Amino acid sequence: MTAEGIAVVYVGDEPGLVDAEALAPQLRQAREVTLIGDLWGVARPFKQQLRDTWTAATRARRAASKPPTDPKAPPSRCGRPRKDGEPCRTWAGSGTDTPGSGPCRAHGGSTARRDAEMRRQAELALTVAQYAGKARTTPLSPEETLQAAVALRDLVTLRPALRGR
Ligand SMILES: [Zn+2]
Numbered sequence: 001m002t003a004e005g006i007a008v009v010y011v012g013d014e015p016g017l018v019d020a021e022a023l024a025p026q027l028r029q030a031r032e033v034t035l036i037g038d039l040w041g042v043a044r045p046f047k048q049q050l051r052d053t054w055t056a057a058t059r060a061r062r063a064a065s066k067p068p069t070d071p072k073a074p075p076s077r078c079g080r081p082r083k084d085g086e087p088c089r090t091w092a093g094s095g096t097d098t099p100g101s102g103p104c105r106a107h108g109g110s111t112a113r114r115d116a117e118m119r120r121q122a123e124l125a126l127t128v129a130q131y132a133g134k135a136r137t138t139p140l141s142p143e144e145t146l147q148a149a150v151a152l153r154d155l156v157t158l159r160p161a162l163r164g165r
Helices: 020-028 039-065 112-137 142-162
Strands: 006-012 032-037
Touching: 006 020, 006 039, 020 039, 032 039, 112 142
Parallel strands: 006 032
Antiparallel strands: none
């Protein structure tokens, strides 16, 4: 092969004189490949063999450079035990804030909104209880009375939202 990338290969008159597999990597670099010898009997099959080798090498390189693909995970189910003892067949995380994972809504799936409401409910209940406790010994100031009333109202209006979940 010359510096200009021109390769001349004598393939001879008999098949098998030149090993296409062995020459393929070298000839891949060539800009131009001229085959000399029995054009119909040897050179054409040799050329085809070269092409096949190159194609296979390219495919193998592409396959190797591809990141391995995970086998598709089957869609997961809630799987928590139902009342009848069978695993729940509802989709995982169905009706929660994290669809696709974890238990479904019916089996205690985490819902940030519901959690926040429950925290708020606990805070309001504590506020009401504190004011109620204080009112037994000391009269509440108008401001405290208002805060207790607001907390109690919020607590009462919050409860229906938590029902039916
Ligand atoms: Zn479930």
